[in-house]
Amino acid sequence: MDYEDIGLMAGIEIHQQLDTKEKLFCRCPTKLRDVSEKNGEFKRYLRATESEMGEIDRAAKEEMKKQDRIYTYYEYDTTCLVENDEEPPAPMNPEAVELALTMAKMMDMSPVGQVHVMRKLVIDGSNTSGFQRTSLVALNGRIPCIPGGAGIESICLEEEAAQRVEGDLFSLDRLGIPLAEITTAPDMKTPEQVKEVAAYIGMLLRSTGRVKRGIGTIRQDVNISIRGGARVEIKGVQDLNLIDEVVRREILRQQNLLFIRDELIKREASVSDEIFDVTELFKDTGSAILKKAKSILAVRLLGFNGLVGKEIQPGRRLGSEMSDYAKKCGVGGLFHTDELPAYGVSEEEVIKLRGFTNANPGDCVILVADTKKRAQCAIGQILMRAEMAFSGVPEETRKMLEEGSTSYMRPLPGAARMYPETDVLPVDITDEYWEELRIPELITEKEKRFAEEMGLDPALAKNIAYSVRRPLFEIAVSKGVKPNLAARTLYSTLRELKRDGVDTVSLSDADILEIMLAVEAEKAAKEAVPDLLRAVSKGDSVASAIEKIAPSVSEEELSEVVSAVINERIDFVKEQGMRALGPLMGVVMKEMRGRVDGKVISEALKNELKKVL
Amino acid sequence: METGERVLCKYAGTQLKGTYITERNGKAVIKLDSGYNIGVLHSTLEVIPKEKPAAPSPKKIEQNEKLPKLSIISTGGTIASKIDYRTGAVTSQFEADDILRAIPGLKDIAHFNAHVPATILSENMTPAIWKTLARTIFDEINSGTEGIIVTHGTDTMAYSAAAVSFMVQTPVPIIFAGSQRSADRPSSDNVMNGMCSAAAALSDLGEVAVVMHATTNDDYCAVHRGTRVRKMHTSRRDAFKSMNIKPLGIVDYPSLDVKLEDSVVRRGENKAALFDNLEENVGLLYFYPGMKPEVISAFSGYKGLVIAGTGLGHTSSACIGAVRDLTKAGTVVVMTSQCLNGRVCDRVYDTGRDLLDAGIIEGEDMLPEVAFVKLMWVLGQEKDTEKVKALMKTDLRGETGRCTPHGL
């Protein structure tokens, strides 16, 4: 596809959790908890408030359609009254401000003179206050990773939302963890560039060594538009490998919606707002959903026949879009005649329905079944979405589904959802402060240095550079551990142990370092490292593990073992001469079980062999 | 540059449009069109001459005249605060429309008449405003209202509820309500507290009460007697607690069912009457270890002094002389306890007996703040010191009980 031809404009927003000691607006740790550890819960309502302009934000209004929702929150011994929205926020965490500004400096941005914290209205329950605290900290930078580079419009420092456990139930452990939101300019011209930029920014953020790692700690939102289409924001792309596919599928969706628009205009199609109560028609239906519904309402989309069922991206039809809008009223979905008869609805019932509603063959009839109130609300939403089809692509916030297609979440929010967080004082960023911020070395530069200066194998250099234990690697090397030993221990050995079911996460940096230093001091052989790590992971101290697994071996003890091995195989030794060294190495190594370094054994064997021969 | 003026911010190689808000620490604060506020140097800004800021156009709220009539009397506070569209600051300017906009459910319960005798932060409350408040309430009762809601900042709400309890004898409920989290936030407690207050104001109650969240959940409000309630937390929704008695009842949410204890004063039991005289020369003193007698002597010339003493109601022995001097000179001194829970008894230890001998009156199970307000009011009604002392020990508005209930 010629992306220039279709006028693709794409940008991304990256949300990265920061690994600070405390949360952004309270002094609780940034620690994720298991829901089984909760020690309390409470229930609250949220409602949209008017902005200072006397308006209710359109995204918030949409959320309000599901009225009277009561949200439940789990609390922990690591959360406090700030997360509960029962105490004013503490001043902004300086550690998080410093980290966000460091990231800004790495991307060649300019800090604002004074950081002001805002409240961004979010009433889906994920914030106990009903808003997310956010602040713009730096503007206008550039990163070099694609031809011509990509502009970075802004970095915002904001608080992470509560984790949705299920439905309207949320867990407060995640609420308030600092989050850096990096927004690029719409400079990406192909799906592949979107992926490259996302990967580059991810690498850059990890280079600080102070961001959270693991699933869900970094999320990408993608902004896409094509010529004639509209700006659509796709939220929550967690898997970088899917990001280009998401872009491709959104292009496809926008093109198909534009095709449907043209077709509707050509057909002189229209939307009839006449609503039919067809509950009676389905009183003996084979469809379980329709049969148990208190009220079934129908509307006609004139001239829409075949278009509502048209696939616009894999697994998604125009009907799915209408269904997403309808679901905001709490209904389960809709039926449309493009897909009927099916789902227990008979051909005869479809004919009756078309007859009852006076639908022409070119029309599509849509059904919603629920309580009367919900069904009416849903019909309103469906008519609204049907009208939008005449202008092509609506501006929307969408949510990624598995595989990379998307569903509708809410309209793009406007500026009306932001107002000042009056409980937090602004933070001045002085020139001196900015000048003194140090830029960390990029992971890509580290990778190069590890290979070129430390002589690591290029693949290992890359792996260790991107590894969580990379800071430990650098400390170990600076304390005299050989780069190769450090890199193999921290990357390969730990990976193998993890694969064997060893709890490597619980191994402290200090213990691993002590083991590597013991090897360098010849207190343990490098062959013993896996067994030592295994013992320490089970709760042994390093010293006692070394004592048990690899007690130091005296020269006499070693030479006794070596002599014994040679004497037992004296014929073989005489026959092979110095060539016996290789096979005998294995025997002695096995005998010493990692208590002596291979090199030492090899020396001892050589000397003994020379004597015998 | 003026607040609300459209500006172009040339900074960091970008040109961003926004609205000038204010100056702060030498920086210009602007609201960018993205919604974010930032602080920048004034020199980066240019005024865009032609663009005019859009002014808000609040819609008028339609009220249903057929519903029962309630009165809302506001003294300020955050139950209906709103954001200034130019500065973004939270203000508590107020009209009936503002509260009906903030709590839309109210207009389905009653038809409201609003009065704004004051718009103050509640820490700036004064006895003079209590008088105005009491008169406004009295006038509303006489005009035939079914009940009264007083919106009030939470800091001094308990003082004001006690003051109105003494100043206004009422046949209808007088409900004090507020919010601990300001009304501009989606999670504010103002909606539930406002709705529950309206339900309480239409109920069978015939006293002054505070209606606020009973728990941290949005599940029900407690109805606290105006002379027995205290703010016991700086920030939680359920900060208000009844002291030394059970709450008068609860209002369930969202059903708005009101359940009242049998012991409450019922609607219509009392006739409307106003007693708005207050003696303002009354003090309230928190005793502390090592307090110098001069601190107590500083109140000489005052008509009354309430001491929040330690434990059963004590000061140090060193202070007793100063107390005696005060009472001899005609100051009425009432002893209450820092314990808040329980009853004062100055007959157990020597110090207590000496304080009684020095002329103090035991404040029984009254809260220090309530005893303070009551003393102002009693001194405003009665000049005879012996009668004042007797009234201080008599239950007038449910502020003190003959028995201290168990199980609280």
Ligand SMILES: [Zn+2]
């Ligand atoms: Zn906290």
